[in-house]
Amino acid sequence: GDSVTQMEGPVTLSEEAFLTINCTYTATGYPSLFWYVQYPGEGLQLLLKATKADDKGSNKGFEATYRKETTSFHLEKGSVQVSDSAVYFCALNPSGNTPLVFGKGTRLSVIA
């Protein structure tokens, strides 16, 4: 079935370091891909999305490119801040009227 695999955390980085969180997916057809972020004590919120191959989603300095050939949607940020500490979820919508399929989440801790 459709699934999302994320790199296991936790990931600990120093402020201003480069961030990559890997995400690969398995799906039939042409899914839409998402990154959600969950700050401590809050619900998830959409960070960025891409709906077709080669699209790049971006928001708040984060980027991810939809790579159909490698079935990947890796999240990157050039310079992380302490305020980026959160849990990041990769997700996909297989097609049509179906709910999102979420990965297990990757916890990021950024230290000053």
Add this chain to the structure above:
Amino acid sequence: DAGVIQSPRHEVTEMGQEVTLRCKPISGHNSLFWYRQTMMRGLELLIYFNNNVPIDDSGMPEDRFSAKMPNASFSTLKIQPSEPRDSAVYFCASSLGTGTYEQYFGPGTRLTVT
């Protein structure tokens, strides 16, 4: 808009008691989702509704769990009787539809069953 509203934010109850969690989705949203989040299992989809109709409840763990959506602005998730293993954070989310629409999550209800 106030966003998705959930109540209560925290619930502590004893094993065997009935628990009711409440959710008010964003006005105009047609889809509503209930999730459970634990350290062990991560984020699990329990059930979702389209236009107040339950579409898929295959994620509901047992018959002790039930969910209703009597109208477009209100949904409940009930656990009866509750057990310690039900302790988790329960999230409600709503969206304009399924598919590529963004899901908006509520702040969650942290349930502790002793």
